[in-house]
Amino acid sequence: MRYGFPDLRQGFEVEADVVIIGSGAGGAVAALNLAEGGMRTVVLEAGPELRPEMMDKDAPRFMARYYWEGGLRAIGGSAQIPSLQGRCLGGSTVVNSAIMLRLPDWVREEWASGHHLEFLRGPGLEESYARIEARCHVTPTPEAVQGRRNRVTRAALAAVGMPGGPLPRAVKDCQGCADCLTGCAGGHKQSTDRSYLPDAERHGAQVYCSAEVERILVEGGRAVGVTGRVVDPLTKEVHRRFTVRAKRVVVAAGAAHTPVLLLESGLNPGGLVGATFHAHLGGGIIGMMEEPTDPFVGATQGWGAISSEIKGLKYEGLWAAQGLLLMRWGGLGAKFLERLHEIRHTAVIAQVYRAKVKGSVQRGIFGGPKMRLQIPRDEARVFVRGIRTAADALLKVGARFVMTGIHGAPEELRSFEESARLLELDVAPSHLPMTANHIFGSVPMSGDPRLGPVDPDGRLRGVEGVWVADASLFPSGSAVNPQATIMALSDLVTRKMLHRTIPTG
Amino acid sequence: MKYPRARAVWAAAAEAAFPEGTSGPSHRDAQVSERFWEWHDALPPGSARLIHLLLWTIDLFALVRTGRPFTWLPPERRLQLLSALRASRFYPIRLVGESMKGLLTMTLLSSPAVMRHVGVYSVDAHPADPYQLPIKRDALRVLDEREVA
Structure with a gap:
């Protein structure tokens, strides 16, 4: 079931077993796994659904509507570096080049040894890649x-x-x-709005577009849901509020938004949320x-x-x-x-x-x-x-x-x-004329709590019921396009949620 | 009309940057002003504020540098000023110049008139193509038949 802005302008309140924030590479994989596993699943996407007839060739106008900050987002510091991220159902998978490369062995080993992520050495990650590549027709x-x-x-x-x-x-x-x-108007790109979310919906997932999450609700040290606001996709006007009650929250809002959302919710184990950030x-x-x-x-x-x-x-x-x-x-x-x-x-x-x-x-x-x-x-x-x-x-x-x-x-x-x-x-x-569209590592995963606020199972430390499943998890840059690895880590994290074991080989 | 000062600065910059009387499409042919404000109106409020700040900075820079507002300068002087911003050794000033250049070029190059001028076409029909680009379905095969050095 899919809801868009016209359905939601009066706000909404729902209950679920799990609420997933974001519908991009991480969120969509999580949605399918958890819905298929029998959980009542709600997916919240800040942007609108983007149908082929909306993918026009006026690129600036397209970006103004379907990229975060209208395509004018920039990273500060030693230079102002443009950074493009999709703001639509399917997230950046709708507006990227769909390149799917596995993590190079040397990066994998660096992450495994430097962040005590033993599971990266086993076959589990390869199995996840294979599942994802098959579903997304990677060739x-x-x-x-x-x-x-x-x-x-x-x-x-x-x-x-x-x-x-x-x-x-x-x-x-x-x-x-x-x-x-500017989106694949022919429908050939296997972005997650095509490759994952329809099957998640067939398994009962409910997808809410134009629903921007502001806070994770925490009571007595455990997550109980999320709250946010409904935003008009064209005018960006804020309408009514919404609340989703769920004991499990999967944060997959991307490396820029995930740390901000956690910080806004008072979740900052070890002071490490947003304290690191990497980019290509x-x-x-x-x-x-x-x-x-x-x-x-x-x-x-x-x-x-x-x-x-x-x-x-x-x-x-x-x-x-x-x-x-x-x-x-x-x-x-x-x-x-x-x-x-x-x-x-x-x-x-x-x-x-x-x-x-x-x-x-x-x-x-x-x-x-x-x-x-x-x-x-x-x-x-x-x-x-x-x-x-x-x-x-x-x-x-x-x-x-x-x-x-x-x-x-x-x-x-x-x-x-x-x-x-x-x-x-x-x-x-x-x-230098730089861009930085691949961003990661703002809420890194680590076996050592001093190095990362997320444990190797994807759980945020210091609170019950919050998982992270996006590029924020990366301990550092992936050296290749990150989509496949975001999807693979989300696959591993959410399978662990369901089955309580990550394949370790 | 909203934002008259910002509109005047943008129009003055577009006129200087893409003058009439060349072999390429001018600011008028490419509807650089109209298309820019359509784009502006589609931006989220925070990003639109940045655009206003940029145009205000251009105006202020002209005032400081020449003693006259940007729109009062002749087109050649406006173009010189935009080029000077881009060439500045001081990064914040250069950033203003590069941002202005980027927005002007983005608006020009994505206009239907320039697309036609350049010869842009597509290999597949596009359900929402407002530009009605020519379709050449066998273009990739034809291109592949030519050797690359």
């Missing part, structure tokens, strides 16, 4: 939808010794529209090719490679609506307008870097999350090394010039000598 991006833009990326990365491969994605019969970031730093390198690439068709992110030079750095071909992806491209004025036709010749390589950054999440003055990251200068230099390699890669396959967007660097790099000079720049994080 390598087919050659037929790579398109010329991804083929340029493939040739470029191979030219610098990183052949890579087609990215595995949760997409069934992809048509190569390159519209992933992303950046795009634009190559201007001789031949048209027609970048606006072909899988959004069809080809990728792990850096052979820098640990934790990954390259991917990328496209998004040109109004979003190329915001920083070029200058302004008559000359810029005269170059617009060049867009047909662009190829973009994105880099995603697991930087060693320190961060935190607190409640901001308007009630939302306030995320901060302090990026050391030496990490900024590593980021530039990654950009230089991508620039060389594009130059090697015939790019007329490459644009990095680094403040202080020439706007267009036309030779290997010019790209080599990037390494001589005295760069600060604020000089």
Whole structure:
């Protein structure tokens, strides 16, 4: 059963066995497992349901409606770094590129040993990945939808010794529209609103959209439910309040909102909630090719490679609506307008870097999350090394010039000598055109209560009846796109809720 | 009309950034002002406040730097001012310039006129495409037949 804003404008009160906050990668997996396990399950999603006819190609307007803070969210600290998260049924799985990569062994071992998470060494995690991949139809991006833009990326990365491969994605019969970031209007992407929530509803789960949770209700040291407000998805006007009574609360509101919600509810075991925060730093390198690439068709992110030079750095071909992806491209004025036709010749390589950054999440003055990251200068230099390699890669396959967007660097790099000079720049994080859409680690899981407020079973310490099941659990960055691991951890946590044992091998 | 001062600053910036008389679509062709305020109206209130703060800062910067409000300056001077903001060594000033550049470019590039100018098309019909982009179903196959260097 699914309820939207028109059904809820008068507020509501319901009872359940378990209430799940969030319907994205973590929340939806939890919903199916728990509903299938016989629990009366309620899912609360702050955003609206997003049907294909609502996925229009006006990307700025789409983002204003269906991304948190209208797509203008930024992480503060050493620079203002844009951070995009979906605010709709299915969360960010509706608006990402659906890349599904398993946790690299070295990260897995780092988490297992550094945070005493023995279960990561057993087969349980692999079994969860396999279940999720089967349900979401995860397959390598087919050659037929790579398109010329991804083929340029493939040739470029191979030219610098990183052949890579087609990215595995949760997409069934992809048509190569390159519209992933504004939702898959064809219904091919297996976001959780398609792959998990309908089956959870068939098992009795009730899904409430436009229901923004404000507090977890705690009585006598145990959770008894949640309360919040119904928000108009278009005007963002606040309407009536709601309350869900349940003895189990699964928090899957994402790495930004989960800590704020816990802090607002007075839940902060060991003072560790929101005290840590990690992100992957992303950046795009634009190559201007001789031949048209027609970048606006072909899988959004069809080809990728792990850096052979820098640990934790990954390259991917990328496209998004040109109004979003190329915001920083070029200058302004008559000359810029005269170059617009060049867009047909662009190829973009994105880099995603697991930087060693320190961060935190607190409640901001308007009630939302306030995320901060302090990026050391030496990490900024590593980021530039990654950009230089991508620039060389594009130059090697015939790019007329490459644009990095680094403040202080020439706007267009036309030779290997010019790209080599990037390494001589005295760069600060604020000089770099970064994004950080992969965020984690704000309520980490750890076997050691001094390192994380959540135990290895996903339970928040110091209170009965609260579990965490999203990217907040990650002890650090995953080094690859986090969706598959969020889903796998949620799968493990909620199976443990039902069966009381996590497979440990 | 709501926010007359903010609207005037935005319109003045759009006119300077995307002038008429070039081979590309101008601010008027791309309806940069109308589309920007439609987008603004879809934003949550907190984000809309940030936009107003940005436009107010641009106006204030012009006043401090030239002694005149942004809208009183000739278009060439406005463009110089926006470029100066982007090139600043002082990060908060540069952030204002980059944000303004980003919003202007975002609004321009996502307009139907620019999409047509660039030659954007789709490989699949889109049920809610307000732009009515041309559909070329075999485009990926045709593109794949060409060699990549």
